[in-house]
Structures are given as C-alpha cells and as structure tokens.
Amino acid sequence: MDEINKFSKRVARYANLGTSAGSIALKFLGTRLLNQEHEKNAEDLKNILGNLKGPIMKIAQLLSTVPDLLPEEYVNELTKLQSNAPPMGWNFVKRRMKNELGFDWLDSFDSFEKEPFAAASLGQVHRAVYKGENVVCKLQYPDMNSIVDADVNQLKLIFSIYKKIDTSIDTSEIQKEISVRIKEELEYKQEQKHIQLFNLIFNKFNEVRIPKVYKEISTNRLISMNFLPGNKLLHFKKYPHAVRQKIAKNMFTAWYYPFYKYGVIHGDPHLGNYSSDKNANINLLDFGCIRIFKPSFVKGVIDLYHAIKDNDTDLAIHAYESWGFENISKDLIDVLNIWAKFLYSPLMENKLRKMQDTNSSTYGAEAASKVHRELKKIGGVKPPREFVFMDRAAIGLGSVFLHLDAKLNWYKLFHELIDGFNENILKKRQKDAIKEAKMEYTF
Numbered sequence: 001m002d003e004i005n006k007f008s009k010r011v012a013r014y015a016n017l018g019t020s021a022g023s024i025a026l027k028f029l030g031t032r033l034l035n036q037e038h039e040k041n042a043e044d045l046k047n048i049l050g051n052l053k054g055p056i057m058k059i060a061q062l063l064s065t066v067p068d069l070l071p072e073e074y075v076n077e078l079t080k081l082q083s084n085a086p087p088m089g090w091n092f093v094k095r096r097m098k099n100e101l102g103f104d105w106l107d108s109f110d111s112f113e114k115e116p117f118a119a120a121s122l123g124q125v126h127r128a129v130y131k132g133e134n135v136v137c138k139l140q141y142p143d144m145n146s147i148v149d150a151d152v153n154q155l156k157l158i159f160s161i162y163k164k165i166d167t168s169i170d171t172s173e174i175q176k177e178i179s180v181r182i183k184e185e186l187e188y189k190q191e192q193k194h195i196q197l198f199n200l201i202f203n204k205f206n207e208v209r210i211p212k213v214y215k216e217i218s219t220n221r222l223i224s225m226n227f228l229p230g231n232k233l234l235h236f237k238k239y240p241h242a243v244r245q246k247i248a249k250n251m252f253t254a255w256y257y258p259f260y261k262y263g264v265i266h267g268d269p270h271l272g273n274y275s276s277d278k279n280a281n282i283n284l285l286d287f288g289c290i291r292i293f294k295p296s297f298v299k300g301v302i303d304l305y306h307a308i309k310d311n312d313t314d315l316a317i318h319a320y321e322s323w324g325f326e327n328i329s330k331d332l333i334d335v336l337n338i339w340a341k342f343l344y345s346p347l348m349e350n351k352l353r354k355m356q357d358t359n360s361s362t363y364g365a366e367a368a369s370k371v372h373r374e375l376k377k378i379g380g381v382k383p384p385r386e387f388v389f390m391d392r393a394a395i396g397l398g399s400v401f402l403h404l405d406a407k408l409n410w411y412k413l414f415h416e417l418i419d420g421f422n423e424n425i426l427k428k429r430q431k432d433a434i435k436e437a438k439m440e441y442t443f
Contacts, residue, residue: 087119088141093126096139100222108217112137118272122185122288127227130214134227137217144186152179168375170382177385181267185288189220190439194287197437198266201258207250208257209283228283230275237403246280248355248406252413254282255397260302260417263293263430267389271400291389292434292441295426296322301390302418308337308344324384332381335374342367343394346410355401355410 088096093114097105106112110129118125123140141147159171184190198210211225218224236247254274258264266273268289275283300322307316317328320336346355375381434441 087116087124088139090114092142093124093139096142097137097222100139100219101217128224130217130224135214135224136211136227138188138223138225140186140188140221148183148186152182166376168372168380170380172382173385174383174388177388181289181291181389187220188218188223191287192218192223193437193439194290195223195225197264197290197433197439198258198284198287200433200436201262201264205253205257207281208254209277209281211283211285228275228277228285230277230281230283232275233271233400234403236276237405241406243280244404245406245408247276247282248401248404248408249413250276250280250282251397251400251404252408252410254284255393256414256417259293260298260421261426261429262433263295263298263426264433265291265293265389265393267291267393268396270396289389291386292430293386295423295430297324297386298426299421299423302421304340305344305347305414305418308340309348324386326382326384329378331378335371335378336381338374339367339371343391347414348411350409350411352407352409354405354407355398 093116094106101108108130110132112128113126115126116124117127117136122144123138126137126139128135128137156175159175163171192213192215195211195213199212202208202210209228211228214224214226233247233251236244251274255266258266266284266287266289268286270286273284273286275285277283300319303315303322304319306312307319313330313333316333316337320328320333325332325336346353
C-alpha cells in the first residue's frame with residue numbers, strides 16, 4: 001500500500017507539473033511569437049517551481065545563469081528561487097533513516113533534531129550529535145531517481161521549444177551537461193569523494209573550511225558531516241567594509257584556487273551552499289555539483305584572459321578552441337569577446353575596485369543581451385559543455401560580490417593564481433589528488 005501511495009503521489013506531482021509547465025510553455029511561446037508581456041508568466045513559473053522538491057527547481061536556477069537564454073523577466077523571477085522546498089515530516093524522516101542505517105538508527109546518535117535545519121531541492125538537512133560531535137545529516141528525498149528522469153525529460157522539452165523559437169544559441173550541449181550533473185548529484189557516495197578531494201586541496205588553508213564525512217553513518221542517500229558554524233553571506237551585507245572585503249577575498253580563493261591549481265570547480269553558486277564564520281573564513285557546504293576540467297581547458301581560460309588583455313586574435317582563437325567552441329570565425333570571435341571582456345574586466349586593472357561598477361540584480365543582463373543580438377546576426381553559436389559551469393560560476397560569484405559590495409585588487413588576486421602556470425604540473429597535481437580521493441574520473 002505504501003508503494004501505491006508513493007506512486008500515486010508521484011503521478012499527481014507530474015500531472016500537476018505537466019499541466020502547469022505546459023501552460024507556462026504555451027504562454028512562453030506566446031510572449032516570444034506575439035510579443036506579449038513576460039512578467040506574469042515568469043512569476044507563475046517561479047511559483048510553480050518554487051513549491052516543488054526535486055531537480056526541476058535546480059534546473060531552473062541553472063537556466064537563469066546561462067547568458068540571455070531566457071528573457072530578462074524570467075531571469076529576474078528564477079534567480080529568486082531559493083532551496084526552500086517543503087520538508088519531509090518526522091515520520092517520513094524516521095522511515096528514510098531506517099532504510100539507510102537500519103532499525104536502531106536513532107541509537108547511533110546522542111541526539112537527533114526532528115525539525116530540519118535546512119531544506120534543499122534534492123534533500124534536507126538535520127542537526128544531530130554523534131559521539132559528542134555536532135553533525136549535520138543530509139538525507140535525500142525518496143524516489144529521486146525517477147523524479148530526476150522525469151525532470152530531465154521536462155528539460156529536453158523546454159530546450160526543444162526554445163530551439164524552434166530562437167536559433168541564436170544551440171542548447172544541445174548545455175542540455176547534456178545539465179542532465180549529467182543533475183544525475184550526479186544523486187550519488188552521495190560520489191559526493192563524499194568530492195568532499196575528500198576538497199579537503200586535500202585546502203588542507204593547508206585556514207580561510208576555507210571543508211567538512212569531514214562520518215563514513216560509518218553515511219550511505220549513497222545520506223551524508224553525515226561535522227557541523228561548520230557560520231552565517232549566510234547576506235548576513236554580512238551591513239558589516240564594516242574590512243569584514244566584507246575579507247569574506248570576498250576568501251570566496252575568491254574558495255572558488256578559483258581549486259580551478260587554477262587542480263582543474264576543479266565547485267559548480268553550484270547558490271547562496272545556501274556557503275557560509276562565513278566569525279573570522280570571515282568561508283565554509284563550503286555542498287559538494288554534489290563538482291566539475292573537473294582537462295588541464296588544457298584551464299590553460300585555455302588563462303590564454304583567453306591574455307588574448308583579451310593584449311588584443312591577440314590568434315591567441316583568442318586558440319583559447320576558444322581549447323574551450324570547445326567550433327567553427328571559429330572573426331565575426332564569432334568579436335561576439336564572444338563581448339562576453340569575455342565583461343567577465344574578465346575586473347581582472348584587467350591593477351587597482352582596488354569593486355567586482356562590477358553596479359549593484360544591479362540583473363548582473364550582466366545588458367552584456368548578455370548584446371551578445372544575443374549579435375549572435376542572431378551571424379547565425380548563432382553552439383556553446384560547449386564546459387562553458388555551462390564556468391559561466392555559471394562566474395555569474396554566481398559575481399552576484400555574491402555584488403551583495404558584499406567590497407573593493408579588492410582582483411587583478412593581483414588573479415595573477416597570484418595564474419602567474420607561472422604550467423599545464424604539466426597541473427596535470428600531475430590533478431591526477432594525484434583524484435587518485436588520493438579514490439575517485440574514478442575520465443574526461
């Protein structure tokens with residue numbers, strides 16, 4: 001009977017989602033083709049997705065970070081989505097924990113809080129005490145594999161509609177990348193290895209704190225970690241500039257040190273995925289969405305920076321090819337460089353400055369819109385898979401830095417990471433770290 005109830009609830013969920021999403025899709029077509037107003041449709045979409053557990057909400061957050069993939073009104077609403085899905089009740093939690101740790105699971109803990117500490121798109125977090133240690137237990141919602149499959153199919157539908165309306169951005173590789181990463185996030189054993197990898201990367205840092213995993217009370221649907229005390233970053237918006245400046249500097253390190261030194265990026269720039277302690281150190285809290293890049297790609301990112309800085313077209317072509325762009329022409333270079341100059345601009349000047357000269361919530365919208373218009377003129381582009389999470393990280397971090405409103409010498413911080421870059425050294429460092437974290441990874 002339990003299974004029948006679960007199945008009927010799932011059917012009801014998708015009947016509701018299908019009806020709602022179908023309605024929104026039709027409205028979206030109308031706005032695109034008939035130039036109707038976006039605002040009401042966008043708000044409806046946010047309300048539908050925001051009340052659902054599952055990856056469709058995470059997918060929506062992802063879509064909102066791809067430059068000009070959606071109209072500005074949709075981006076404005078989707079960026080408001082927070083991981084605040086309605087939590088599982090205590091009876092449901094008890095059944096789920098029994099499935100993961102056995103009938104006497106509660107005896108393993110000194111205490112276990114009934115109310116969730118946090119609720120996310122794929123699971124929820126409970127605080128507990130284990131052998132005298134404060135821990136958090138991230139428990140995956142039930143039936144997530146089938147929900148992921150259904151939501152990925154919804155994603156394919158959205159992209160197929162988009163393709164018919166607008167050919168300026170070929171979304172085929174974007175769709176593949178998002179689908180793979182969303183499915184990876186269900187594998188908590190893999191996430192435990194990601195945590196181990198980041199512990200190796202930051203083992204000599206005090207400024208970036210990574211949790212440790214309690215493997216004996218963790219499974220492929222449950223991760224138990226030590227609790228890292230701290231406050232969400234928005235808590236610090238009104239703090240003195242020196243505090244915000246230190247947090248911003250440590251955030252820069254937390255994100256880009258792994259990329260330029262190990263070819264690894266923490267691919268989910270959601271504000272709920274990090275906090276800061278009383279010393280302005282950064283706590284990284286979620287490791288489901290980790291992307292590992294070929295060393296040649298990392299070199300391509302650095303090459304593109306130098307190409308933009310030195311106005312070197314040949315180097316830019318080489319860099320974009322390293323990123324995975326195909327059929328590079330001068331016209332395409334000119335258009336792609338509009339976006340690249342926007343992203344790299346804070347790194348070009350050796351001086352104290354804000355990350356951007358604006359505090360607008362539509363970060364980068366004007367540049368993205370210009371890129372979109374120009375792409376239409378030259379017949380469009382097919383962004384490579386690697387572009388999705390690099391761009392997402394840049395936009396997500398940019399949003400964090402806008403909130404912190406801190407001035408730093410971004411040029412100096414960036415050059416401390418890239419000066420003396422050696423692709424072979426990165427390759428060996430990356431290989432050793434992946435091996436020590438007991439990960440299996442092929443590019």
